[in-house]
Amino acid sequence: MSKKVSRRQFLTYTLGGTAGFFASTMLFPMVRFAIDPVLKEGGGVGFVEAGLSEKDVTDTPQLIHYDVEAVDGWYEFIEKRTAYVFKNDKGKIVALSPTCKHLGCTVNYNGNPKFKNEFFCPCHFGRYFKDGTNVPGTPPLKPLDEYETKIENGRLLIGPVVKA
Amino acid sequence: MLRAIYDWVDERLDITPIWRDVADHEVPEHVNPAHHFSAFIYCFGGLTFFVVLIQILSGMFLAMYYVPDIINANESVKYLQDEVAMGAIVRGMHHWGASVAIVMLFLHTMRVFFTGSYKNPRELNWVVGVLIFFVMLGLGLTGYLLPWDNKAYFATKVTIEIVNSVPFIGEYIGLLLQGGDIVGAQTIARFFAIHVFFLPAALLGLLGAHFIIIRRQGISGPL
Amino acid sequence: MSHKHDGKMEQVHYVGDSRVRAKKDKFRTPDYAEFPGNNEAFLPDFLLKEWMVGAVFLVAFMTLVMAHVPAIGEVADPTNSSFLPVPDWYFLFLYQILKYKWASGDFNLVGLLLPGFAFGALLLAPWLDRSNERRVLKRPIASSIMILSLISIIYLTWAAEAEHIEQLESAPPEAPETTDVVAVEDEGYKLYSESACITCHGENLEGKNGPSLLGVGNYRTAEEIDRYIVEGKNGMPAGMFQGTPEQREVLVEWLLKQQQK
Numbered sequence: 001m002s003k004k005v006s007r008r009q010f011l012t013y014t015l016g017g018t019a020g021f022f023a024s025t026m027l028f029p030m031v032r033f034a035i036d037p038v039l040k041e042g043g044g045v046g047f048v049e050a051g052l053s054e055k056d057v058t059d060t061p062q063l064i065h066y067d068v069e070a071v072d073g074w075y076e077f078i079e080k081r082t083a084y085v086f087k088n089d090k091g092k093i094v095a096l097s098p099t100c101k102h103l104g105c106t107v108n109y110n111g112n113p114k115f116k117n118e119f120f121c122p123c124h125f126g127r128y129f130k131d132g133t134n135v136p137g138t139p140p141l142k143p144l145d146e147y148e149t150k151i152e153n154g155r156l157l158i159g160p161v162v163k164a
Numbered sequence: 165m166l167r168a169i170y171d172w173v174d175e176r177l178d179i180t181p182i183w184r185d186v187a188d189h190e191v192p193e194h195v196n197p198a199h200h201f202s203a204f205i206y207c208f209g210g211l212t213f214f215v216v217l218i219q220i221l222s223g224m225f226l227a228m229y230y231v232p233d234i235i236n237a238n239e240s241v242k243y244l245q246d247e248v249a250m251g252a253i254v255r256g257m258h259h260w261g262a263s264v265a266i267v268m269l270f271l272h273t274m275r276v277f278f279t280g281s282y283k284n285p286r287e288l289n290w291v292v293g294v295l296i297f298f299v300m301l302g303l304g305l306t307g308y309l310l311p312w313d314n315k316a317y318f319a320t321k322v323t324i325e326i327v328n329s330v331p332f333i334g335e336y337i338g339l340l341l342q343g344g345d346i347v348g349a350q351t352i353a354r355f356f357a358i359h360v361f362f363l364p365a366a367l368l369g370l371l372g373a374h375f376i377i378i379r380r381q382g383i384s385g386p387l
Numbered sequence: 388m389s390h391k392h393d394g395k396m397e398q399v400h401y402v403g404d405s406r407v408r409a410k411k412d413k414f415r416t417p418d419y420a421e422f423p424g425n426n427e428a429f430l431p432d433f434l435l436k437e438w439m440v441g442a443v444f445l446v447a448f449m450t451l452v453m454a455h456v457p458a459i460g461e462v463a464d465p466t467n468s469s470f471l472p473v474p475d476w477y478f479l480f481l482y483q484i485l486k487y488k489w490a491s492g493d494f495n496l497v498g499l500l501l502p503g504f505a506f507g508a509l510l511l512a513p514w515l516d517r518s519n520e521r522r523v524l525k526r527p528i529a530s531s532i533m534i535l536s537l538i539s540i541i542y543l544t545w546a547a548e549a550e551h552i553e554q555l556e557s558a559p560p561e562a563p564e565t566t567d568v569v570a571v572e573d574e575g576y577k578l579y580s581e582s583a584c585i586t587c588h589g590e591n592l593e594g595k596n597g598p599s600l601l602g603v604g605n606y607r608t609a610e611e612i613d614r615y616i617v618e619g620k621n622g623m624p625a626g627m628f629q630g631t632p633e634q635r636e637v638l639v640e641w642l643l644k645q646q647q648k
Contacts, residue, residue, distance in 0.1 A: 037343045037350065038336050072348035075234065080466075108586045113629065120583075125624055141493070178407045180414045187430035188417050198436050199425050207440045214441055218448075238462035245459060252456045257448075259457035264448060266477045277512070277533055280521025287513035294510045301477070308475050313460030318472035326485065329495050346465070387522055 047150055047157035050095075052085065054151050057093050061086040061109045061119075061130065066158060083147055083158060084109055084119070088131060095158050096132045097145040107144070119144065186379065194386035205279075206383075208272035215265040216371070219303075222258040223360065230310070232356035234349045237312035262304055269300055281384040289377040296370045299363050306359035312352060320355075321347050473551050480543035486550075505536060565647045566601060568592050575641020578634050583627045592645065597623060604646040612639045 005013075050066050061084040070079040083095045100107050100121040107128065111120035118135065119128040127135040132144035148159035174180055193199050195206040229244035229251075231237055245251045273293065276282055282290035309320045324347060328338040343350030400409040417428065427433055464470075474482050481502050484490050490498030508515060516529040523530045568591055570576065579585055587597035594600070603612070616635060619625035628635060 035340060038339045070346075072344050072346055073350040073353075075349040106586075108583075111586050112583055175410070176402055176405070176407060178402075178410070184414060184416075187428065189429050190422055190426045191429050191433040193425035196425070196427070196433060196436065197440070204440065207437060210437050211441065211444055214444065215448075234463070238459070241459055245457070253452055256452035256455070256457050260448070260452050260455070263476070264451075273509075274533075274537075278523050278530070280523075280526070282513050283516070283519060283521060284513070290513050291510060294506075294512075297509075298506070304475055304477065311459055312463050314463050314470045315458075315460050315473065317463030317465065318470050319474045322472045322482070323474065326499075330499055331496065348465075384521075 047148070047152075047159040050083070050085065050156040050158045052156045054093070054154050054156055057085055057087055057156060059087050061096070063098070063109070082106075085149075085156065085158075086130070093149045093151070093156065094131070095147040095149045097147060097161065099145065100126050100140060101134065101142040101144065102126045102139040189379065189382075192383065192386070195383055205271075205275045208268050208275055212265060212268040212272050213371070215261050215268055216367070218257055219261045219265060220364065222254055222261065223364075225254055226258055227360065232310065232352050234312060234352055237310065237352060241311045262307060265300060266304065269297055273297060279384065279387060286377075286381060286384060289374060289381070292370055292374050292377065296367065296374060299367045299370060303359060303363050303367070306355040306363065309352060309355045310359065317347065320351070471551065471554055476544065476548070479547035480540045483543040483547035483550075486547075508532075566591065566593065567647070568601075569604075569644045569646070570641060573637075573641045573644075575638050575644075578628075578630055578638045579641065582630065582638075584638075587623070600642065600645060602645060602647040604643045607643075609639050609643055612642050 048066060048068055050064055052064055063082055064085055065080065065082050068079045068081050070077055082098055084098055085093065085095045088094050096119075098106050098108070098119070102121065107119040107121045107126065109119050109130075110116065112118075115127055117130050119130075119132070121127070121140070125138060126140040127138045128140065128144050129135060132146060134140040134143050146162045148162055150157045150159065195203050197203045197207065226244065229240055229248060231240040241255070243251075245255050276290065276293065305323065309316045324338050324342055327341060328334050330337065341351070341354065343354040401407060402409050419427075422428065473479075484501060485495075485498040487498070488494075490501065512529075516526060518526060520526050568576065579588075580590070588594055588600045592600040592603075613635065615623070616628050616639070617625065619627070628638065630638070
């Protein structure tokens with residue numbers, strides 16, 4: 001059998017090709033438009049003043065409250081956030097989110113006298129070491145979120161969550 | 165007068181055979197509740213369609229007052245329900261209709277399953293029917309968020325967290341549904357678009373296919 | 388003019404220059420006698436019966452609509468940490484699966500795959516149950532799987548609803564108007580603030596991760612409070628208060644004094 005394309009087949013293929021052109025031309029911008037949230041770089045939050053100067057940060061985690069200007073699309077609002085701030089063994093300043101990675105309750109440092117120097121979640125007894133790592137065998141499966149930190153003019157600034 | 169108008173149109177377009185095909189098709193005795201009372205189980209499909217019509221109509225009218233926006237959504241629903249005449253009825257029809265549609269659809273599915281009507285040669289219509297079921301669940305899920313009260317908000321948060329927990333693709337789908345970093349302004353806009361445009365369009369297409377297939381194949385025979 | 392397959396010509400008339408064929412004779416409505424047995428025409432005979440059913444249905448439906456005004460809650464507040472999330476009733480069974488230990492945490496996949504397979508099987512039912520047998524009893528496997536699924540769906544829905552109602556009932560009533568803690572100077576408050584209680588119920592009993600305890604004295608007895616402290620309740624695990632029984636008694640006494648209006 002010859003592999004020659006008949007006139008009818010050729011026209012049909014051309015028709016199919018043109019249909020593909022129509023569909024892709026129309027749908028490409030629409031689909032890109034719809035999936036933008038997935039592809040968009042998390043504009044996220046920049047660094048904000050934590051209300052604390054560098055020298056106030058101690059070896060013991062302390063809970064600080066600060067405001068972040070959050071943006072949800074076109075909607076801007078002030079989000080109240082909290083973080084545990086301390087200097088680790090290497091002298092680096094660490095800021096941990098107190099939100100438990102199990103079901104989102106709030107953890108407390110030394111929240112339970114039985115577990116010294118650990119973060120404790122009262123909801124289901126989740127525990128984290130001082131560096132935020134989850135204690136194996138307790139409900140959380142991931143370490144606490146860590147915020148980026150930086151020092152400017154002696155003041156502590158807190159940034160977005162460090163991506164693992 | 166009406167007759168004359170019909171004849172005038174029919175003479176030019178020959179529309180009679182189109183609707184006569186539907187009108188004159190034979191309905192067998194075993195699905196007719198007038199002959200066997202137990203045949204009422206064959207009514208569930210029709211009743212589901214009836215509720216879908218109620219949903220489409222009431223939804224169109226609700227959209228005259230509803231605003232899909234985190235600041236105004238809850239207020240607009242309260243307004244249309246409490247201040248607008250018959251508001252509680254129209255929203256009530258849409259609210260209860262959603263539940264009743266699911267119940268009817270469920271009963272219809274069970275009827276088809278337990279009478280074995282999904283078997284050869286009606287496999288395709290079963291698949292279309294189950295897809296309609298999925299679309300209806302999707303409509304229920306997206307519609308639940310729109311009043312933007314605490315119930316709506318927290319249920320949607322849980323839903324998105326469940327989606328996020330799907331391995332590999334879950335977080336992308338979750339983000340796609342959420343439309344932003346949080347369940348918020350972009351989520352409600354998205355859910356609204358899905359609820360009133362995307363899913364109803366899919367539903368109408370599937371319903372059309374469902375009805376064309378049943379007309380071509382006829383209803384399954386008696387057991 | 389049109390060509391028939393046998394090549395003979397047949398005269399066809401069209402309406403004007405359109406493609407619509409001109410009618411030779413009027414369309415004939417089939418006679419009742421043409422339907423065999425008790426079969427009948429869809430319109431108007433059968434449709435009328437369906438519409439009778441529809442009318443009864445609509446009356447029932449509108450009665451439901453008028454009897455029950457749909458609820459509308461307060462505007463969504465993302466900072467409300469004590470709100471109990473609950474999906475619409477027809478999703479409860481899916482939600483309930485994820486609460487079980489064997490389908491959450493490390494086994495989360497089970498909770499996702501189980502309903503995934505179930506719905507997938509529903510979609511592909513014609514290819515899973517291929518016999519030509521249609522009667523329920525003559526295809527026992529398909530029927531029993533479906534009946535088992537129905538029973539589990541009903542059970543899961545019921546379990547989810549029962550749990551939700553229980554949690555709602557145990558949630559404290561609306562927040563009282565006065566928000567001052569009674570007897571802050573008491574030994575009880577000291578115990579309260581030194582234990583883990585304060586981290587969830589708040590410095591001023593306003594409630595943080597846990598519910599507010601303002602007005603707890605209005606609706607709880609000493610025995611109840613004592614039991615909850617010892618055994619835990621909802622999100623609160625047992626043994627959160629680690630003082631002596633005597634101290635616990637002091638704490639309960641102080642909590643009973645919290646009778647805010």
